């Protein structure tokens with residue numbers, strides 16, 4: 001092989017800042033290439049910690065994330081500890097539950113435990129002899145000119161470290177990104193949404209899951225929404241999304257119950273009245289931020305990945321998946337340009353920015369859409385329309401969530417395709433409406449006396465539709 005990643009016979013040093021999900025996975029990618037990898041993480045080693053603080057307890061892992069794990073041989077290990085979710089389960093206000101499959105049999109997403117995933121990835125990174133993990137190292141400052149980084153330790157001491165490449169995987173409030181902010185022609189925007197989130201737990205009932213486990217449970221209530229994902233210990237983690245304003249108006253245990261009685265009555269016995277009264281006040285609601293920026297690199301010295309480059313609101317279940325896909329995309333470009341960092345970094349920005357911005361926009365769009373007019377009826381209706389159109393024109397109409405969740409179609413291409421599909425659908429609807437008006441008028445003019453004919457023929461069509469739907473509907477719909 002070329003000696004491009006060797007300096008005086010020595011391998012280049014890559015500093016991965018942040019040992020979260022994306023940092024730990026990225027360490028594996030760089031280690032696999034033979035770089036000298038050092039990971040720096042603020043927190044203590046979570047593998048020794050008793051309770052892991054942090055955001056959301058479980059996450060939905062889908063195709064993009066799985067492909068990225070596969071590349072470093074971690075897919076099976078993680079998938080085996082995940083719980084497949086083959087469908088959503090929509091909970092209506094009356095307590096009725098309606099399943100809506102994600103697609104064909106093999107098309108499911110996985111509920112994975114964040115802490116376990118992070119631990120497994122750290123352990124995997126450590127298996128490479130050329131990787132070193134440095135915990136209790138908080139990046140304070142670094143120089144884009146020299147690549148010299150300053151870390152603060154919890155005992156008050158400071159250490160300085162030099163690296164050839166700095167990979168910023170330090171999350172939505174990235175310290176690595178701070179140096180980007182000081183530079184000219186760096187674009188940056190961040191938006192806090194008015195909603196916060198709070199996690200609650202549904203314990204097992206008689207030693208079993210209290211609801212059906214292989215579903216993503218959703219309670220869509222316009223401005224309020226709750227989602228529940230299953231865990232291996234037979235609990236569910238519920239995430240309640242609600243405007244901060246509303247979180248603040250609820251100040252007593254009784255008000256909590258009153259609120260749940262009004263919007264999520266079926267969940268009260270599942271969570272438990274006492275637990276609900278207690279857990280609601282355990283932690284304040286957490287904020288959600290969307291961050292977009294560009295470029296993602298500085299020269300051949302530094303690159304941002306994961307939430308550090310693009311924090312997205314969680315309304316597409318894609319934050320981690322997109323961050324994991326960043327690692328594959330970077331890796332593919334490393335192959336393409338023979339690990340020549342001065343070519344790889346600009347190319348990574350060129351290729352990846354449009355896709356990460358697309359998923360950030362999509363997630364924000366879905367947030368706005370859901371809070372504006374998505375109740376359980378509308379959610380079920382929309383998903384059925386999507387599935388029906390796909391069933392009628394499988395090559396032409398592919399639901400957006402399918403492209404996002406079950407393929408590696410570039411995010412920005414998925415969005416373009418979605419716009420194109422909507423145009424086709426609207427044209428079809430328009431044509432159908434025009435056709436119906438003209439056709440109907442024609443029949444009426446030609447045969448004004450015989451209204452029965454029209455009624456009979458429409459009855460026939462209706463009967464055909466019913467016959468088509470009744471015996472096969474379950475089978476055909478679940479095949480989509």
Ligand code: FAD
Pocket residue numbers: 017018019020021022023040041042043055056058059060061137138139140169170171172173174175176197239288305306307308314317318319320321322323
């Ligand atoms: P992080 O996980 O934030 O890790 C950053 C790491 O860097 C941390 O370990 C931190 O301690 C460390 N760090 C920070 N600053 C420094 C510093 N100065 N020096 C050294 N280390 C530092 N995504 C999905 O794909 N599916 C989902 O279902 C999903 N659900 C979500 C639900 C909620 C409620 C939220 C909030 C997010 C959800 N996400 C989901 C998004 C997902 O959590 C993130 O995209 C993912 O955690 C990003 O990983 P990361 O490694 O880039 O950042």
Ligand code: EGU
Pocket residue numbers: 056058059060088109216218227229239314315316317366370401404405
């Ligand atoms: C939010 C919080 C259902 C985990 C978007 C679907 C999410 C997840 C959806 C969280 C929704 C919303 C999709 C998946 C997933 C749906 C998706 C959202 C996992 C469009 C732990 N979203 N999420 N869309 O289609 O593509 O089922 O916290 F309610 S998984 Cl908001 Cl596929």
